[in-house]
Amino acid sequence: MSTLNRRSLILGAAGIAALSLPRSVWAQAAASGPHTLPALPYALNANEAAIDAMTMELHHGRHHAAQVAGLNTALNGQAALSALPLDELLMNLTRAPEAIRTALRNNAGGHANHSMFWTIMGGPGGAPTGDVAEAITRDLGGFEKFRTDFNAAGGRVFGSGWVFVTVTNSGQLAIAIRPNQDTPLMDGIRVLMGNDVWEHAYYLRYQNRRADYLTSWWNVLNWTAINERYAAARAGTLRV
């Protein structure tokens, strides 16, 4: 039996068992759990060229932290689901008990999206480098067109959501948008990079001017980190 099939059986059994549990089990708060808030890989003021330190502190320390806590709460008592890596959890949401599926979607999605988001910033911005630069030229029409199209896509997100660049295991890039905390990972598609266009990501400095935030964001990108993600995607080791 393959690992995947064995996991499917385990999840299936867990789902059946979970449905028979009283509703109050879902409401129990988990003080800790399988998922943890990653530390920022730089100081809170490292992205001042686009994002102020107070926004970074609230965004990471409150918003993202709340999603990690919410995810662990939703997973309370879910041994099989708790054992899954975050990306596999997102790829298997339909196997989760319906009572916790929305909480998992929102909180696991948010945890994955923000974990990616922190790692691709803290850099000097500028033009893309390395293999990513070549892929952008090949698949997205060059850096200027890519940046214009990406910002336009981010502007089209109605309400709250994300704009991403997805990557296949052969290195093909594409721009994608998702509402709320949804992620292409839910569709089995890997994420190279992405920008958070929820108002909490930019409102303190930019108020309602999302377009200005989208434009400034490129000034703090870390193309070295993005190239590392690109190499991992092609090696089949990129997770969230």
Ligand code: MN3
């Ligand atoms: Mn956010």
